[in-house]
Amino acid sequence: MSEDASSYPPIEPTTFDLIVVGTGVPESVISAAASATGKTVLHLDPNPFYGSHFASLPLHQLSSFLISHSTPPPSSASTGHDYTPVALTRRSLYSDIEISSYSPEIIGEEHSRKFSIDLCGPRVLFCADKSIDLMLRSGCSQYVEFKSIDASFVYEENDKKLMSVPDSRAAIFKDKSLGLTEKNQLMRFFKLVQQHLAGSDDGGGVTSKISAEDLESPFVEFLKKMRLPPKIKSIILYAIAMADYDQENMEVCEQVLKTKDGIDRLALYNASVGRFSNALGALIYPIYGQGELPQGFCRRAAVKGCIHVLRMPVIALLMDKCTGHYKGVRLSSGQDLFSQQLVLDPSYIVSLPFASSPPEPLKESLKVSDTRDVKWKLARGICITGSSLRPDTSNLLVVYPPRSLYPEQVTPIRALQISSDLAVCPSGMFVLYFSALCKDGNEGKRLLHAAMDALLTLPESGRPESGTAVQNEVAAEVKPTILWKALYIQELTVDQFESISTTPIPDGDLSYNNLLDATLKLFQKMYPHEEVFPETASPENPEDDDNEFSLES
Structure with missing residues (x-):
């Protein structure tokens, strides 16, 4: 036509x-x-x-x-x-648009068609969330294939590096960044949550249910009551429960996460780990x-x-x-x-x-x-690089908790790295999506630039005289170089x-x-x-069950 x-x-x-x-x-x-x-x-x-x-x-x-x-x-x-x-x-739902190409010889007109870039990234699906159930029930799942997100990380403000998110008992046991005391604290907390959800007892005949009073309290207060150290609290709040605002600063926190909602989010995360045998963690992404x-x-x-x-x-x-x-x-x-x-x-x-x-x-x-409330906007960023944030991991999620980049950062920043094995870019390249809630374009750009600068670098030609400063700073870990990037602000109203x-x-x-x-x-x-x-079998889709969900290993 x-x-x-x-x-x-x-x-x-x-x-x-x-x-x-x-x-x-x-x-x-x-x-x-x-x-x-x-x-x-x-x-x-x-x-x-x-x-x-x-x-x-x-x-x-x-x-x-x-x-x-x-x-x-x-x-x-x-x-x-x-x-x-x-x-x-x-x-227009978009403003403050900045698009920069630092390597046109690598990402030129002929190569631009080899990318499949999400407008609404970063975005993933939890293996046990409503979208998966809806796709299975509707029959839509037979048209879409998925692959696992290999790992999740939290940006650690003190060490300025990525710390893995332990999302299961096995992961906690293997995690070398956690000390023995921290591992025991985290294991006890996860066990309490599981017993609460199952309504089981603690082995001594006492039912381990979280009290109604605690369930209505702020989740961050409940975590403090459990005596969890700051690092563990940050992982639970922002990388597993995915809280949107600084939960420890009530003056700037626009939405306090209650304990009952935090527990529900932990339950979703826990149910997602292991739902599909060839998914490594809780998260998947469509090819x-x-x-x-x-x-x-x-x-x-x-x-x-x-x-x-x-x-x-x-x-x-x-x-x-x-x-x-x-x-x-x-x-x-x-x-x-x-x-x-x-x-x-x-x-x-x-x-x-x-x-x-x-x-x-x-x-x-x-x-x-x-x-809807017009106070908040959404800062989105996209970067294309020629190497991974982690040499041993291709597809990964990174969460920057509030205040992990600078003191005035009141919202977390989320970043998702996707590789060519998900058919979104040429072989050997990676696409990173960033997003953060912000009040205006200036604040949004500051958040995005800080998140990108923490883990990425521009080519030598794209920066003022820098010599080998970047290599010296990161020493053992060389930051991936940005080949192309876009920043924009999206309306939420x-x-x-x-x-x-x-x-x-x-x-x-x-x-x-x-x-x-x-x-x-x-x-x-x-x-x-x-x-x-309606959950009725149809001629083109005779059985509606998890076996129809196509997840590549």
Whole structure:
């Protein structure tokens, strides 16, 4: 098909149960779930690729996607039949974009197509989390393959080096960075958590349950009560429970992690270790990148009859003149399509075309019903290197706890290194994703630069006269050299309208759990009497069990 939407043949039929705009993970899950219940679904995307803000793209396409601030032309305000068109525009979710190439001879135009870079990185899946269960139940798992993340590390502020995260008793026993006392303390704590979750006794007939009072207390206070040393507390809070803010400074901590939630996160981590026999730890990553997930759900939707059309912008909503209720959409091709329900990706903005105030029914229908906290943004960074952070480990996660880089660092920074064996870059290269919550672009850039400077270095030509300073500083461990990098700030705010469903924006979490919770809540609001992916065998997928989950060793 032509890339000019006006040259597309008309879409038939013209009326659907559901129209979905955008092919990110939330939109694709809703599309697949609605199709599985027998709904007629039309799935549109203005981009020439699947994934929207969850896509995995070659370098040149990633750069143009980030820096593009163009918006589709607004629709005409002329009315037709019994509806009023209301213009849709697309806001940029990205700002403060910096893209630098230090080795164009290595990463030039011809090599840029050999990369598959995630827009929403760093992101992984826990082997026992909701996204895995949803993929198994939906049948999407047969379209996506995964590999294990080999290891997790914490950046240690005193020694300025990476310390491994002991995620099991065997790992604790083998860990040479922990002393005997620390190992015993950690083993006792994990045993207490396991006994609490199992409701078992301590061997003396006394049930080892954490008290209700402790469960409601801040997790950091409970860890102090357990007399865990600072290093162990940091590992548990930020590398296993994945807390988002400095839990030890209540003046800056925006979200205190309660003990009961911390225990639940430890339980997820513990259940993920060993769920799949050929996964080394708790975490896995899709081969070819995170963009494979929305494509997998889109393929599942297509099997159930969903129609997908790429390169097709939606330029207006069609709203009933009398009631103000949603009726359909106008495409950039000029065609009007109708549906009972509409789902928009989070970048769309409604532009009321009235010089004065709009009719009351329309004003009420398009009223913003909920705007999430705008105080925080998300700083994201991507680096390409020619060597690994650890010579013996290709795919790994690094967490920088609050204050580990500088005193004013109030949020943790997460970094994920992915290698060519996951088919995201040429052989011998590595892609690192960084993310951190921040208040503004300046703070976000400072966080990213500090995290990158701690573990990476620029080529000699990319820095002022440095001589052999970098080699002298790291002595035994030479830092990987950055060949290419991108930094950008992503918005976290999404408007929710009374009559139009808007999907959640990519968040700063490592997993998809919170995104999926919001997505499934939206689906159930739209279709309160429908089950999400009914657990029934189908001809193309006769058995729904863990054996269908493809995990390469």
